Amino acid sequence: MLIRRIKTAIPYALLTVITAPIIVSYGWLFMSSFAKRTEGLKPYGFTLSNWRFLWEPLPNMPSIWRITANTLAFALVVTILEVGIAAATGYALSRLHFPGRRGFLSLTLILHAFPSVTLLIAIFYILRLLHLYDTLLGVILVKASLELPLGTWIMKGFFDNVSWDIEMAALIDGCSRFRTWWQVIIPNIRPGIAALSIFAFLSGWSEFLLPYIFLTSFNNWTLSVLIKRLIGDFRFVDYGLLTAVGLFYIIPVLFFFIFTQEYLLNIYTGGVKG
Protein backbone atom coordinates (compact mmCIF):
# COMPACT_ATOMS: atom_id res chain seq x y z
CA MET A 1 0.00 0.00 0.00
CA LEU A 2 2.57 2.47 1.15
CA ILE A 3 4.97 1.31 -1.52
CA ARG A 4 2.41 1.86 -4.21
CA ARG A 5 1.75 5.35 -2.91
CA ILE A 6 5.40 6.15 -2.95
CA LYS A 7 5.63 4.79 -6.45
CA THR A 8 2.88 7.02 -7.74
CA ALA A 9 4.38 9.97 -5.92
CA ILE A 10 7.79 9.63 -7.52
CA PRO A 11 6.85 10.98 -10.96
CA TYR A 12 5.08 13.93 -9.36
CA ALA A 13 8.06 14.65 -7.19
CA LEU A 14 10.37 14.53 -10.17
CA LEU A 15 8.10 16.77 -12.24
CA THR A 16 7.84 19.22 -9.39
CA VAL A 17 11.60 19.46 -9.07
CA ILE A 18 12.06 19.93 -12.78
CA THR A 19 9.35 22.56 -13.20
CA ALA A 20 10.11 24.40 -9.98
CA PRO A 21 12.54 26.92 -11.50
CA ILE A 22 10.02 27.83 -14.19
CA ILE A 23 7.14 28.17 -11.74
CA VAL A 24 9.27 30.19 -9.36
CA SER A 25 10.32 32.59 -12.07
CA TYR A 26 6.76 33.12 -13.23
CA GLY A 27 5.73 33.60 -9.63
CA TRP A 28 8.43 36.18 -9.23
CA LEU A 29 7.35 37.89 -12.43
CA PHE A 30 3.81 38.06 -11.14
CA MET A 31 4.72 39.38 -7.71
CA SER A 32 7.26 41.90 -8.80
CA SER A 33 4.87 43.37 -11.33
CA PHE A 34 2.78 44.49 -8.36
CA ALA A 35 5.72 45.51 -6.18
CA LYS A 36 6.95 49.01 -5.45
CA ARG A 37 10.53 47.97 -5.67
CA THR A 38 12.69 44.86 -5.63
CA GLU A 39 15.88 44.31 -3.75
CA GLY A 40 17.77 41.44 -5.24
CA LEU A 41 15.00 39.01 -5.94
CA LYS A 42 12.77 40.12 -3.06
CA PRO A 43 9.79 42.30 -3.99
CA TYR A 44 8.60 44.98 -1.51
CA GLY A 45 5.28 46.78 -1.19
CA PHE A 46 2.21 46.80 -3.38
CA THR A 47 1.34 49.13 -6.26
CA LEU A 48 -0.61 49.13 -9.47
CA SER A 49 1.61 51.75 -11.03
CA ASN A 50 3.55 49.18 -13.02
CA TRP A 51 0.28 48.40 -14.78
CA ARG A 52 -0.44 52.03 -15.59
CA PHE A 53 0.32 51.32 -19.26
CA LEU A 54 -3.11 49.72 -19.45
CA TRP A 55 -4.91 53.06 -19.06
CA GLU A 56 -2.36 55.68 -20.05
CA PRO A 57 0.00 55.64 -23.00
CA LEU A 58 3.66 55.08 -22.25
CA PRO A 59 5.99 57.97 -22.88
CA ASN A 60 6.91 58.21 -26.56
CA MET A 61 4.96 55.08 -27.36
CA PRO A 62 1.59 54.19 -28.85
CA SER A 63 -1.19 52.80 -26.71
CA ILE A 64 -0.68 49.23 -25.50
CA TRP A 65 -4.03 48.30 -26.99
CA ARG A 66 -2.92 49.33 -30.42
CA ILE A 67 0.16 47.17 -30.08
CA THR A 68 -1.86 44.27 -28.73
CA ALA A 69 -4.24 44.54 -31.65
CA ASN A 70 -1.26 44.49 -34.01
CA THR A 71 0.14 41.40 -32.35
CA LEU A 72 -3.19 39.64 -32.42
CA ALA A 73 -3.79 40.52 -36.05
CA PHE A 74 -0.29 39.42 -36.91
CA ALA A 75 -0.63 36.04 -35.17
CA LEU A 76 -4.15 35.37 -36.44
CA VAL A 77 -3.55 36.24 -40.06
CA VAL A 78 -0.30 34.29 -40.11
CA THR A 79 -2.17 31.31 -38.66
CA ILE A 80 -4.98 31.51 -41.20
CA LEU A 81 -2.60 31.89 -44.12
CA GLU A 82 -0.27 29.17 -42.96
CA VAL A 83 -2.93 26.60 -42.13
CA GLY A 84 -5.04 27.37 -45.18
CA ILE A 85 -2.20 27.14 -47.65
CA ALA A 86 -0.53 24.19 -45.92
CA ALA A 87 -3.83 22.27 -45.96
CA ALA A 88 -3.96 22.65 -49.73
CA THR A 89 -0.30 22.06 -50.53
CA GLY A 90 -0.02 19.23 -47.99
CA TYR A 91 -2.96 17.49 -49.62
CA ALA A 92 -1.50 17.90 -53.08
CA LEU A 93 1.87 16.54 -51.95
CA SER A 94 0.27 13.64 -50.14
CA ARG A 95 -2.23 12.59 -52.78
CA LEU A 96 -1.57 13.89 -56.24
CA HIS A 97 1.09 12.81 -58.65
CA PHE A 98 2.39 15.75 -60.57
CA PRO A 99 5.70 16.47 -62.25
CA GLY A 100 8.27 17.82 -59.83
CA ARG A 101 6.54 16.44 -56.77
CA ARG A 102 9.70 14.86 -55.38
CA GLY A 103 11.73 17.96 -56.03
CA PHE A 104 9.12 20.05 -54.31
CA LEU A 105 9.15 17.76 -51.30
CA SER A 106 12.89 17.94 -50.82
CA LEU A 107 12.77 21.68 -51.39
CA THR A 108 10.29 22.13 -48.53
CA LEU A 109 12.66 20.26 -46.24
CA ILE A 110 15.67 22.26 -47.36
CA LEU A 111 13.76 25.53 -47.03
CA HIS A 112 12.70 24.56 -43.56
CA ALA A 113 16.28 23.83 -42.55
CA PHE A 114 17.51 27.06 -44.16
CA PRO A 115 18.39 29.69 -41.54
CA SER A 116 15.96 32.49 -42.34
CA VAL A 117 18.21 35.12 -40.75
CA THR A 118 20.39 34.94 -43.85
CA LEU A 119 17.40 35.98 -45.92
CA LEU A 120 16.74 39.21 -44.05
CA ILE A 121 18.50 41.50 -46.48
CA ALA A 122 16.91 39.92 -49.51
CA ILE A 123 13.50 40.13 -47.86
CA PHE A 124 14.14 43.78 -47.09
CA TYR A 125 14.66 44.52 -50.77
CA ILE A 126 11.62 42.52 -51.80
CA LEU A 127 9.41 44.29 -49.27
CA ARG A 128 10.70 47.67 -50.47
CA LEU A 129 10.01 46.70 -54.03
CA LEU A 130 6.43 45.70 -53.19
CA HIS A 131 5.92 48.79 -51.02
CA LEU A 132 5.25 46.52 -48.08
CA TYR A 133 8.20 47.60 -45.95
CA ASP A 134 7.09 48.81 -42.55
CA THR A 135 3.57 47.44 -43.02
CA LEU A 136 1.96 44.73 -40.91
CA LEU A 137 0.82 42.95 -44.06
CA GLY A 138 4.37 42.72 -45.33
CA VAL A 139 5.67 41.09 -42.15
CA ILE A 140 2.67 38.78 -42.07
CA LEU A 141 3.48 37.58 -45.57
CA VAL A 142 7.13 37.07 -44.70
CA LYS A 143 6.34 35.18 -41.51
CA ALA A 144 3.74 32.99 -43.21
CA SER A 145 6.10 32.17 -46.06
CA LEU A 146 8.92 31.21 -43.72
CA GLU A 147 6.62 28.98 -41.70
CA LEU A 148 4.95 27.37 -44.71
CA PRO A 149 7.56 24.71 -45.54
CA LEU A 150 7.28 23.14 -42.11
CA GLY A 151 3.50 23.61 -42.06
CA THR A 152 3.19 21.92 -45.43
CA TRP A 153 5.35 19.08 -44.28
CA ILE A 154 3.29 18.58 -41.13
CA MET A 155 0.02 18.73 -43.00
CA LYS A 156 1.29 16.25 -45.56
CA GLY A 157 1.95 13.88 -42.69
CA PHE A 158 -1.61 14.21 -41.45
CA PHE A 159 -3.03 13.65 -44.93
CA ASP A 160 -0.80 10.61 -45.36
CA ASN A 161 -2.55 9.07 -42.38
CA VAL A 162 -6.02 9.30 -43.89
CA SER A 163 -6.75 6.07 -45.72
CA TRP A 164 -7.02 6.13 -49.49
CA ASP A 165 -10.10 3.98 -49.27
CA ILE A 166 -12.13 6.73 -47.66
CA GLU A 167 -11.15 9.11 -50.39
CA MET A 168 -11.97 6.60 -53.12
CA ALA A 169 -15.28 5.85 -51.45
CA ALA A 170 -16.13 9.54 -51.48
CA LEU A 171 -15.22 9.88 -55.16
CA ILE A 172 -17.42 6.89 -55.99
CA ASP A 173 -20.25 8.14 -53.78
CA GLY A 174 -20.39 11.22 -55.95
CA CYS A 175 -17.96 13.82 -54.62
CA SER A 176 -15.75 15.95 -56.79
CA ARG A 177 -12.10 16.06 -55.83
CA PHE A 178 -12.52 19.39 -54.06
CA ARG A 179 -15.57 18.23 -52.18
CA THR A 180 -13.78 15.06 -51.10
CA TRP A 181 -11.03 17.22 -49.69
CA TRP A 182 -13.35 19.62 -47.95
CA GLN A 183 -16.08 17.32 -46.65
CA VAL A 184 -14.34 14.01 -46.09
CA ILE A 185 -10.60 14.50 -45.66
CA ILE A 186 -10.43 17.78 -43.78
CA PRO A 187 -12.91 16.73 -41.07
CA ASN A 188 -10.74 13.69 -40.47
CA ILE A 189 -7.61 15.69 -39.78
CA ARG A 190 -9.26 18.28 -37.56
CA PRO A 191 -6.93 17.47 -34.66
CA GLY A 192 -3.99 18.02 -36.98
CA ILE A 193 -5.35 21.32 -38.18
CA ALA A 194 -6.01 22.36 -34.61
CA ALA A 195 -2.45 21.48 -33.62
CA LEU A 196 -0.90 23.34 -36.52
CA SER A 197 -3.13 26.36 -35.83
CA ILE A 198 -2.09 26.44 -32.21
CA PHE A 199 1.58 26.18 -33.03
CA ALA A 200 1.27 28.76 -35.78
CA PHE A 201 -0.57 31.17 -33.51
CA LEU A 202 1.91 30.81 -30.68
CA SER A 203 4.81 31.19 -33.06
CA GLY A 204 3.19 34.31 -34.55
CA TRP A 205 2.42 35.76 -31.13
CA SER A 206 5.97 35.34 -29.95
CA GLU A 207 7.69 36.34 -33.20
CA PHE A 208 10.27 39.00 -32.55
CA LEU A 209 12.93 39.24 -35.20
CA LEU A 210 10.78 39.99 -38.25
CA PRO A 211 8.60 42.74 -36.72
CA TYR A 212 11.64 44.22 -35.02
CA ILE A 213 13.52 44.53 -38.28
CA PHE A 214 10.79 45.30 -40.78
CA LEU A 215 8.44 47.47 -38.71
CA THR A 216 9.92 50.81 -37.85
CA SER A 217 6.88 53.00 -37.13
CA PHE A 218 5.53 53.01 -33.58
CA ASN A 219 2.06 52.27 -34.74
CA ASN A 220 3.02 48.97 -36.31
CA TRP A 221 4.88 47.50 -33.35
CA THR A 222 4.00 44.18 -31.82
CA LEU A 223 4.32 43.30 -28.14
CA SER A 224 7.66 41.57 -28.50
CA VAL A 225 9.11 44.67 -30.13
CA LEU A 226 7.68 46.82 -27.36
CA ILE A 227 9.38 44.72 -24.71
CA LYS A 228 12.66 44.98 -26.53
CA ARG A 229 12.27 48.76 -26.67
CA LEU A 230 11.52 48.87 -22.98
CA ILE A 231 14.78 47.16 -22.29
CA GLY A 232 16.85 48.93 -24.86
CA ASP A 233 15.73 52.50 -25.16
CA PHE A 234 15.43 53.64 -21.58
CA ARG A 235 18.45 54.98 -19.87
CA PHE A 236 17.67 52.94 -16.83
CA VAL A 237 15.46 49.89 -17.21
CA ASP A 238 12.14 50.11 -15.38
CA TYR A 239 11.97 46.53 -14.18
CA GLY A 240 8.53 46.95 -12.63
CA LEU A 241 7.09 48.11 -15.93
CA LEU A 242 9.00 45.45 -17.83
CA THR A 243 7.64 42.62 -15.67
CA ALA A 244 4.10 43.94 -15.97
CA VAL A 245 4.27 44.19 -19.74
CA GLY A 246 5.91 40.80 -19.89
CA LEU A 247 3.11 39.31 -17.86
CA PHE A 248 0.58 41.03 -20.04
CA TYR A 249 2.29 39.45 -23.02
CA ILE A 250 2.09 35.96 -21.53
CA ILE A 251 -1.50 36.01 -20.29
CA PRO A 252 -3.19 35.42 -23.67
CA VAL A 253 -0.84 32.53 -24.32
CA LEU A 254 -1.75 30.98 -20.98
CA PHE A 255 -5.45 31.28 -21.71
CA PHE A 256 -4.93 29.95 -25.17
CA PHE A 257 -3.18 26.94 -23.73
CA ILE A 258 -5.87 26.23 -21.19
CA PHE A 259 -8.53 26.22 -23.87
CA THR A 260 -6.61 24.25 -26.46
CA GLN A 261 -4.70 21.73 -24.39
CA GLU A 262 -7.48 19.21 -24.89
CA TYR A 263 -6.89 19.43 -28.62
CA LEU A 264 -3.16 19.22 -28.18
CA LEU A 265 -3.55 16.08 -26.09
CA ASN A 266 -6.00 14.68 -28.62
CA ILE A 267 -3.21 14.59 -31.16
CA TYR A 268 -1.25 12.18 -29.06
CA THR A 269 -4.14 9.99 -27.92
CA GLY A 270 -4.93 9.62 -31.58
CA GLY A 271 -7.70 9.88 -34.10
CA VAL A 272 -10.97 11.75 -34.37
CA LYS A 273 -13.34 10.94 -31.58
CA GLY A 274 -16.89 12.03 -30.94
Next chain:
Amino acid sequence: MEVQLENLTKYFGKVLAVDNLNLEIKDGEFVALLGPSGCGKTTTLLMVAGIYKPTKGYVKFNGQAVNHLLPKDRDIGMVFQSYALYPHMTVYENLTFPLKLKKVPAEEMRRKAQRIADMLGIGELMDRKPGQLSGGQQQRVALGRALIKEPKLLLFDEPLSNLDARLRLAMRGEIKRLQMSLGITSIYVTHDQVEAMTMADRIAVLNKGQLQAYAPPEELYDRPRTLFVAGFIGNPPMNLFEMELYQEDDHYKLRHPDLSLAIPDSRKPRRQPSGRRVIVGLRPEDISIGPEGEIESEIYMVEPLGRDDIITCKIGEIKVQTVVDSRLGYRIGDKVRISFNMEKVQLYDPQTELSLLWA
Protein backbone atom coordinates in the same frame (compact mmCIF):
# COMPACT_ATOMS: atom_id res chain seq x y z
CA MET B 1 -25.63 -3.02 -67.08
CA GLU B 2 -23.14 -4.88 -69.27
CA VAL B 3 -19.47 -4.32 -68.67
CA GLN B 4 -16.66 -5.01 -71.11
CA LEU B 5 -12.97 -4.79 -70.45
CA GLU B 6 -10.96 -4.57 -73.64
CA ASN B 7 -7.19 -5.02 -73.66
CA LEU B 8 -7.17 -3.38 -70.27
CA THR B 9 -3.60 -2.73 -69.18
CA LYS B 10 -2.16 -0.87 -66.21
CA TYR B 11 1.42 -0.01 -65.46
CA PHE B 12 2.54 1.57 -62.21
CA GLY B 13 5.77 3.04 -63.43
CA LYS B 14 7.57 -0.07 -64.67
CA VAL B 15 5.41 -2.53 -62.73
CA LEU B 16 2.84 -4.25 -64.92
CA ALA B 17 -0.17 -4.71 -62.65
CA VAL B 18 -2.82 -5.68 -65.21
CA ASP B 19 -1.81 -7.24 -68.50
CA ASN B 20 -4.09 -6.97 -71.52
CA LEU B 21 -7.27 -8.11 -69.79
CA ASN B 22 -10.35 -9.00 -71.84
CA LEU B 23 -13.57 -9.74 -70.03
CA GLU B 24 -17.26 -9.25 -70.67
CA ILE B 25 -19.85 -9.28 -67.95
CA LYS B 26 -23.53 -9.72 -68.73
CA ASP B 27 -26.31 -7.65 -67.30
CA GLY B 28 -27.18 -8.85 -63.80
CA GLU B 29 -24.26 -11.24 -63.65
CA PHE B 30 -22.18 -11.84 -60.53
CA VAL B 31 -18.55 -12.19 -61.53
CA ALA B 32 -15.73 -12.98 -59.12
CA LEU B 33 -12.16 -11.86 -59.74
CA LEU B 34 -10.08 -14.53 -58.08
CA GLY B 35 -6.34 -14.71 -57.72
CA PRO B 36 -3.43 -14.68 -55.29
CA SER B 37 -2.26 -11.52 -53.54
CA GLY B 38 -0.76 -8.92 -55.84
CA CYS B 39 -2.21 -10.34 -59.05
CA GLY B 40 -3.97 -7.11 -60.00
CA LYS B 41 -7.52 -7.67 -58.77
CA THR B 42 -7.88 -4.40 -56.92
CA THR B 43 -6.20 -2.51 -59.73
CA THR B 44 -8.70 -3.93 -62.22
CA LEU B 45 -11.62 -3.04 -59.98
CA LEU B 46 -10.38 0.51 -59.46
CA MET B 47 -10.04 0.98 -63.21
CA VAL B 48 -13.66 -0.07 -63.59
CA ALA B 49 -14.54 2.40 -60.84
CA GLY B 50 -12.65 5.17 -62.59
CA ILE B 51 -10.18 5.75 -59.77
CA TYR B 52 -7.23 4.56 -61.86
CA LYS B 53 -6.80 5.48 -65.49
CA PRO B 54 -5.94 2.49 -67.70
CA THR B 55 -2.53 2.73 -69.35
CA LYS B 56 -4.09 1.06 -72.36
CA GLY B 57 -7.42 -0.42 -73.37
CA TYR B 58 -11.02 0.37 -72.55
CA VAL B 59 -13.62 -0.03 -69.88
CA LYS B 60 -17.03 -0.12 -71.55
CA PHE B 61 -20.47 0.13 -69.98
CA ASN B 62 -23.21 -1.12 -72.30
CA GLY B 63 -20.79 -0.89 -75.20
CA GLN B 64 -19.80 2.73 -74.47
CA ALA B 65 -16.22 3.46 -73.50
CA VAL B 66 -16.23 5.25 -70.14
CA ASN B 67 -12.50 5.83 -69.71
CA HIS B 68 -13.01 9.57 -69.54
CA LEU B 69 -15.90 9.46 -67.04
CA LEU B 70 -15.20 10.50 -63.44
CA PRO B 71 -16.07 7.94 -60.76
CA LYS B 72 -19.00 10.05 -59.61
CA ASP B 73 -20.57 9.92 -63.05
CA ARG B 74 -20.31 6.15 -63.45
CA ASP B 75 -23.31 5.18 -61.35
CA ILE B 76 -21.51 2.54 -59.31
CA GLY B 77 -21.42 1.47 -55.68
CA MET B 78 -18.36 0.02 -54.02
CA VAL B 79 -17.67 -1.93 -50.84
CA PHE B 80 -14.11 -1.87 -49.55
CA GLN B 81 -12.18 -4.41 -47.54
CA SER B 82 -11.52 -1.73 -44.95
CA TYR B 83 -15.21 -0.67 -45.18
CA ALA B 84 -14.03 2.90 -45.73
CA LEU B 85 -16.81 4.42 -43.67
CA TYR B 86 -16.45 8.13 -42.99
CA PRO B 87 -15.28 8.22 -39.37
CA HIS B 88 -16.64 11.69 -38.66
CA MET B 89 -20.19 10.89 -39.76
CA THR B 90 -22.89 8.85 -38.03
CA VAL B 91 -24.24 5.70 -39.61
CA TYR B 92 -27.21 7.66 -40.92
CA GLU B 93 -24.95 10.30 -42.43
CA ASN B 94 -22.75 7.63 -43.94
CA LEU B 95 -25.72 5.88 -45.52
CA THR B 96 -27.24 9.04 -46.92
CA PHE B 97 -24.03 10.70 -48.05
CA PRO B 98 -24.41 9.48 -51.68
CA LEU B 99 -28.00 10.74 -51.71
CA LYS B 100 -27.04 14.07 -50.22
CA LEU B 101 -24.57 14.55 -53.04
CA LYS B 102 -27.34 13.84 -55.50
CA LYS B 103 -29.48 16.48 -53.76
CA VAL B 104 -32.23 14.00 -52.96
CA PRO B 105 -34.98 15.65 -50.87
CA ALA B 106 -34.64 15.08 -47.12
CA GLU B 107 -37.89 13.16 -46.77
CA GLU B 108 -37.04 10.68 -49.51
CA MET B 109 -33.54 10.35 -48.11
CA ARG B 110 -34.89 9.38 -44.72
CA ARG B 111 -37.26 6.85 -46.28
CA LYS B 112 -34.58 5.19 -48.35
CA ALA B 113 -32.14 5.08 -45.45
CA GLN B 114 -34.81 3.45 -43.29
CA ARG B 115 -35.57 0.86 -45.94
CA ILE B 116 -31.91 -0.05 -46.47
CA ALA B 117 -31.27 -0.12 -42.74
CA ASP B 118 -34.22 -2.47 -42.21
CA MET B 119 -33.06 -4.68 -45.04
CA LEU B 120 -29.60 -4.99 -43.49
CA GLY B 121 -30.69 -4.98 -39.86
CA ILE B 122 -28.84 -1.83 -38.83
CA GLY B 123 -31.86 0.31 -37.97
CA GLU B 124 -30.81 0.55 -34.33
CA LEU B 125 -27.38 1.93 -35.12
CA MET B 126 -28.29 5.06 -37.05
CA ASP B 127 -26.88 7.53 -34.52
CA ARG B 128 -23.61 5.78 -33.87
CA LYS B 129 -20.25 6.64 -35.33
CA PRO B 130 -18.39 3.90 -37.25
CA GLY B 131 -15.85 3.67 -34.42
CA GLN B 132 -18.62 2.39 -32.16
CA LEU B 133 -19.60 -0.50 -34.42
CA SER B 134 -18.34 -4.07 -34.68
CA GLY B 135 -16.67 -5.21 -37.88
CA GLY B 136 -19.79 -7.02 -39.05
CA GLN B 137 -21.97 -3.97 -38.41
CA GLN B 138 -19.53 -1.72 -40.25
CA GLN B 139 -19.63 -4.16 -43.12
CA ARG B 140 -23.41 -3.87 -43.30
CA VAL B 141 -23.29 -0.09 -43.24
CA ALA B 142 -20.73 -0.13 -46.04
CA LEU B 143 -22.99 -2.44 -48.02
CA GLY B 144 -25.95 -0.17 -47.37
CA ARG B 145 -24.02 2.89 -48.50
CA ALA B 146 -23.14 1.13 -51.75
CA LEU B 147 -26.73 0.02 -52.33
CA ILE B 148 -28.67 3.11 -51.34
CA LYS B 149 -28.24 4.99 -54.59
CA GLU B 150 -29.37 1.92 -56.53
CA PRO B 151 -26.26 1.77 -58.70
CA LYS B 152 -26.06 0.03 -62.05
CA LEU B 153 -22.88 -1.76 -61.03
CA LEU B 154 -21.65 -3.01 -57.66
CA LEU B 155 -17.97 -3.45 -56.94
CA PHE B 156 -16.70 -5.47 -54.00
CA ASP B 157 -13.06 -5.55 -52.95
CA GLU B 158 -12.62 -8.48 -50.57
CA PRO B 159 -15.49 -7.25 -48.44
CA LEU B 160 -15.55 -10.22 -46.08
CA SER B 161 -11.89 -10.88 -45.42
CA ASN B 162 -11.83 -8.96 -42.14
CA LEU B 163 -14.72 -10.89 -40.61
CA ASP B 164 -14.55 -14.07 -38.54
CA ALA B 165 -15.38 -17.37 -40.23
CA ARG B 166 -18.97 -17.67 -39.05
CA LEU B 167 -19.94 -14.12 -39.89
CA ARG B 168 -18.26 -14.46 -43.26
CA LEU B 169 -20.44 -17.43 -44.06
CA ALA B 170 -23.58 -15.55 -43.10
CA MET B 171 -22.65 -12.39 -45.00
CA ARG B 172 -21.70 -14.42 -48.05
CA GLY B 173 -25.24 -15.74 -48.32
CA GLU B 174 -26.71 -12.35 -47.57
CA ILE B 175 -24.73 -10.50 -50.24
CA LYS B 176 -25.57 -13.14 -52.82
CA ARG B 177 -29.27 -13.01 -51.90
CA LEU B 178 -29.33 -9.21 -52.08
CA GLN B 179 -27.54 -9.18 -55.40
CA MET B 180 -29.93 -11.71 -56.88
CA SER B 181 -33.06 -10.00 -55.66
CA LEU B 182 -31.87 -6.57 -56.83
CA GLY B 183 -30.36 -7.95 -60.04
CA ILE B 184 -27.43 -5.53 -59.96
CA THR B 185 -24.43 -6.48 -62.07
CA SER B 186 -21.58 -7.16 -59.66
CA ILE B 187 -17.83 -7.63 -59.70
CA TYR B 188 -16.52 -9.29 -56.59
CA VAL B 189 -12.80 -9.40 -55.84
CA THR B 190 -11.58 -12.15 -53.56
CA HIS B 191 -8.62 -14.41 -52.97
CA ASP B 192 -10.85 -16.95 -51.24
CA GLN B 193 -11.79 -19.58 -53.79
CA VAL B 194 -14.64 -20.97 -51.71
CA GLU B 195 -16.20 -17.52 -51.67
CA ALA B 196 -15.81 -17.24 -55.43
CA MET B 197 -17.11 -20.75 -56.10
CA THR B 198 -20.19 -20.37 -53.93
CA MET B 199 -21.22 -16.85 -54.92
CA ALA B 200 -20.25 -16.20 -58.51
CA ASP B 201 -21.99 -16.98 -61.78
CA ARG B 202 -18.62 -16.84 -63.45
CA ILE B 203 -15.11 -16.63 -62.06
CA ALA B 204 -12.23 -14.80 -63.69
CA VAL B 205 -8.95 -16.22 -62.41
CA LEU B 206 -6.04 -13.80 -62.55
CA ASN B 207 -2.37 -14.46 -62.07
CA LYS B 208 0.37 -11.85 -62.41
CA GLY B 209 -2.04 -9.51 -64.11
CA GLN B 210 -3.12 -11.98 -66.73
CA LEU B 211 -6.47 -13.66 -67.18
CA GLN B 212 -6.00 -17.40 -66.64
CA ALA B 213 -9.56 -18.56 -67.03
CA TYR B 214 -13.05 -17.16 -67.18
CA ALA B 215 -15.75 -19.73 -66.64
CA PRO B 216 -18.60 -20.85 -64.37
CA PRO B 217 -17.41 -22.45 -61.11
CA GLU B 218 -18.11 -26.08 -62.09
CA GLU B 219 -16.31 -25.74 -65.36
CA LEU B 220 -13.35 -24.13 -63.64
CA TYR B 221 -13.20 -27.05 -61.28
CA ASP B 222 -13.78 -29.85 -63.79
CA ARG B 223 -11.93 -28.49 -66.79
CA PRO B 224 -9.13 -26.16 -65.74
CA ARG B 225 -7.45 -24.85 -68.86
CA THR B 226 -4.15 -23.89 -67.35
CA LEU B 227 -1.81 -25.45 -64.85
CA PHE B 228 -2.21 -22.40 -62.62
CA VAL B 229 -5.97 -22.77 -62.43
CA ALA B 230 -5.65 -26.51 -61.82
CA GLY B 231 -3.38 -25.90 -58.86
CA PHE B 232 -5.20 -22.83 -57.55
CA ILE B 233 -8.81 -24.03 -57.52
CA GLY B 234 -9.69 -26.77 -55.08
CA ASN B 235 -8.73 -27.52 -51.50
CA PRO B 236 -6.70 -29.59 -50.85
CA PRO B 237 -5.19 -28.73 -54.20
CA MET B 238 -5.03 -31.02 -57.20
CA ASN B 239 -2.14 -33.51 -57.18
CA LEU B 240 0.30 -32.62 -59.95
CA PHE B 241 3.28 -34.75 -60.98
CA GLU B 242 5.38 -35.31 -64.09
CA MET B 243 5.17 -38.45 -66.21
CA GLU B 244 6.10 -39.47 -69.70
CA LEU B 245 3.33 -39.69 -72.28
CA TYR B 246 3.50 -42.35 -75.02
CA GLN B 247 1.23 -44.11 -77.47
CA GLU B 248 0.72 -47.89 -77.71
CA ASP B 249 -1.76 -49.54 -80.09
CA ASP B 250 -3.76 -46.36 -80.45
CA HIS B 251 -3.98 -45.93 -76.67
CA TYR B 252 -2.27 -43.25 -74.67
CA LYS B 253 -0.28 -44.31 -71.67
CA LEU B 254 1.80 -42.67 -68.96
CA ARG B 255 4.97 -44.00 -67.43
CA HIS B 256 7.40 -43.18 -64.68
CA PRO B 257 10.01 -45.38 -62.96
CA ASP B 258 7.58 -45.81 -60.07
CA LEU B 259 4.23 -45.83 -61.81
CA SER B 260 2.42 -46.68 -65.07
CA LEU B 261 -1.05 -45.46 -65.96
CA ALA B 262 -3.42 -45.91 -68.90
CA ILE B 263 -5.45 -42.96 -70.20
CA PRO B 264 -9.05 -43.83 -71.03
CA ASP B 265 -10.31 -42.79 -74.47
CA SER B 266 -12.59 -40.18 -72.92
CA ARG B 267 -9.45 -38.32 -71.80
CA LYS B 268 -7.44 -38.65 -74.97
CA PRO B 269 -5.23 -35.55 -75.37
CA ARG B 270 -6.53 -33.24 -78.08
CA ARG B 271 -3.10 -31.77 -78.67
CA GLN B 272 0.42 -33.10 -78.62
CA PRO B 273 2.68 -31.84 -75.84
CA SER B 274 5.82 -29.94 -76.85
CA GLY B 275 8.05 -32.63 -75.27
CA ARG B 276 7.52 -36.15 -74.13
CA ARG B 277 6.91 -35.24 -70.53
CA VAL B 278 3.52 -34.05 -69.31
CA ILE B 279 2.13 -32.96 -65.97
CA VAL B 280 -0.58 -35.29 -64.70
CA GLY B 281 -3.31 -33.87 -62.48
CA LEU B 282 -5.68 -35.74 -60.20
CA ARG B 283 -7.94 -34.26 -57.55
CA PRO B 284 -7.70 -35.78 -54.05
CA GLU B 285 -11.27 -37.06 -54.29
CA ASP B 286 -10.34 -39.04 -57.41
CA ILE B 287 -7.76 -41.04 -55.51
CA SER B 288 -9.06 -43.77 -53.20
CA ILE B 289 -7.44 -46.12 -50.72
CA GLY B 290 -8.65 -49.71 -50.51
CA PRO B 291 -7.71 -53.36 -50.92
CA GLU B 292 -8.86 -53.43 -54.53
CA GLY B 293 -6.41 -50.66 -55.46
CA GLU B 294 -3.81 -51.60 -58.04
CA ILE B 295 -1.02 -49.24 -56.92
CA GLU B 296 1.15 -49.99 -53.93
CA SER B 297 2.09 -47.11 -51.69
CA GLU B 298 3.07 -46.09 -48.21
CA ILE B 299 1.40 -43.45 -46.07
CA TYR B 300 3.78 -40.54 -45.64
CA MET B 301 1.73 -38.06 -43.65
CA VAL B 302 -1.69 -37.80 -41.97
CA GLU B 303 -3.32 -34.40 -41.35
CA PRO B 304 -6.50 -34.71 -39.30
CA LEU B 305 -9.27 -32.24 -40.15
CA GLY B 306 -11.86 -33.65 -37.77
CA ARG B 307 -14.30 -35.59 -39.87
CA ASP B 308 -11.74 -36.28 -42.59
CA ASP B 309 -8.00 -36.83 -42.75
CA ILE B 310 -5.80 -35.54 -45.50
CA ILE B 311 -3.48 -38.43 -46.28
CA THR B 312 -0.28 -38.08 -48.25
CA CYS B 313 0.76 -41.32 -49.96
CA LYS B 314 4.16 -42.01 -51.41
CA ILE B 315 4.48 -44.03 -54.59
CA GLY B 316 8.22 -44.24 -55.00
CA GLU B 317 9.21 -40.64 -55.59
CA ILE B 318 5.70 -39.43 -56.28
CA LYS B 319 3.60 -38.00 -53.47
CA VAL B 320 -0.18 -37.66 -53.76
CA GLN B 321 -2.82 -36.41 -51.35
CA THR B 322 -6.25 -37.83 -50.78
CA VAL B 323 -9.06 -37.22 -48.31
CA VAL B 324 -10.48 -40.15 -46.34
CA ASP B 325 -12.86 -40.69 -43.46
CA SER B 326 -10.78 -40.23 -40.30
CA ARG B 327 -12.51 -43.21 -38.62
CA LEU B 328 -10.54 -45.49 -40.88
CA GLY B 329 -7.57 -44.58 -38.71
CA TYR B 330 -4.66 -44.76 -41.13
CA ARG B 331 -1.23 -44.19 -39.60
CA ILE B 332 2.05 -42.92 -40.97
CA GLY B 333 4.06 -45.82 -42.42
CA ASP B 334 1.01 -48.02 -43.24
CA LYS B 335 1.35 -49.92 -46.51
CA VAL B 336 -1.83 -49.37 -48.52
CA ARG B 337 -3.15 -49.97 -52.00
CA ILE B 338 -4.59 -47.01 -53.86
CA SER B 339 -6.40 -46.50 -57.13
CA PHE B 340 -6.70 -43.50 -59.45
CA ASN B 341 -9.95 -42.57 -61.15
CA MET B 342 -8.40 -42.00 -64.56
CA GLU B 343 -11.73 -40.83 -66.01
CA LYS B 344 -10.98 -37.56 -64.18
CA VAL B 345 -7.31 -37.17 -65.06
CA GLN B 346 -5.95 -33.81 -66.27
CA LEU B 347 -2.95 -33.42 -68.55
CA TYR B 348 -0.78 -30.31 -68.93
CA ASP B 349 2.12 -29.34 -71.10
CA PRO B 350 4.97 -28.39 -68.74
CA GLN B 351 6.33 -25.85 -71.25
CA THR B 352 3.21 -23.85 -72.09
CA GLU B 353 1.39 -24.81 -68.88
CA LEU B 354 -1.77 -25.27 -70.97
CA SER B 355 -4.16 -28.18 -70.74
CA LEU B 356 -3.83 -30.89 -73.39
CA LEU B 357 -7.52 -31.63 -72.93
CA TRP B 358 -9.29 -28.28 -72.87
CA ALA B 359 -7.05 -25.48 -74.03
